[in-house]
Amino acid sequence: xxxxxxxxxxxxxxxxxxxxxxxxxxxxxxxxxxxxxxxxxxxxxxxxxxxxxxxxxxxxxxxxxxxxxxxxxxx
Numbered sequence: 913x914x915x916x917x918x919x920x921x922x923x924x925x926x927x928x929x930x931x932x933x934x935x936x937x938x939x940x941x942x943x944x945x946x947x948x949x950x951x952x953x954x955x956x957x958x959x960x961x962x963x964x965x966x967x968x969x970x971x972x973x974x975x976x977x978x979x980x981x982x983x984x985x986x987x
Contacts, residue, residue: 930985934982937950937978937982950978
């Protein structure tokens with residue numbers, strides 16, 4: 913019984929933190945700080961983690977990267 917209770921608590925915590933992450937990401941893009949959204953800040957600094965936008969991709973490289981992360985977490 914104790915194992916089922918701890919499993920349920922972990923599922924609830926995971927769901928709440930995932931929801932908070934999605935909401936925080938949406939707010940970061942909807943309410944840009946200093947007129948820059950997340951993708952524009954990411955594009956301003958070169959890095960090896962975000963893909964470069966190519967002919968088959970639309971949007972900035974940060975958006976593509978975060979879409980991949982969110983789709984992986986949701987599945």
